[in-house]
């Protein structure tokens with residue numbers, strides 16, 4: 837039952853060469869050694885995340901279901917999180933970045949509203965004072 841084997845992030849880090857390449861995706865550990873030469877995206881990108889958490893890199897590309905099936909076949913175990921380990925990379929890298937865009941967009945609209953309302957109040961106050969002056 838090699839699939840239930842647990843690896844600490846520290847252990848995975850050691851497998852970062854072309855001849856011995858592990859990678860963490862969604863908190864699971866994959867042995868990509870046999871796949872490096874076959875990867876349609878090239879070996880370079882796999883080596884880049886070798887021994888690390890490649891969740892974001894993998895999801896950013898928008899890999900197909902076929903790619904996920906290949907991944908299933910490379911599974912060797914689960915990540916055993918130790919105290920002090922970095923948080924798992926978020927699953928929806930794209931959705932979280934779009935959420936950021938949406939919220940920053942919301943902030944942009946809010947900012948415009950504040951500037952417009954502020955400008956309108958200042959303009960109104962200016963007109964009011966001018967009218968007062970004219971009456972005196």
Ligand code: HEM
Nearest residue numbers: 868876877881882885890893894897899900902903906907
């Ligand atoms: C073991 C993990 C991985 C597997 C099994 C895998 C598998 C595949 C497969 C099957 C494709 C062909 C297109 C598709 O079916 O989606 C592909 C394309 C690609 N992969 Fe991966 N991949 C893995 C990890 C990564 C990582 C970590 C990156 C980092 C950026 C990456 C970058 C790419 C790129 C850029 C392409 C597009 C190549 C092209 O269309 O020219 N892959 N991958």
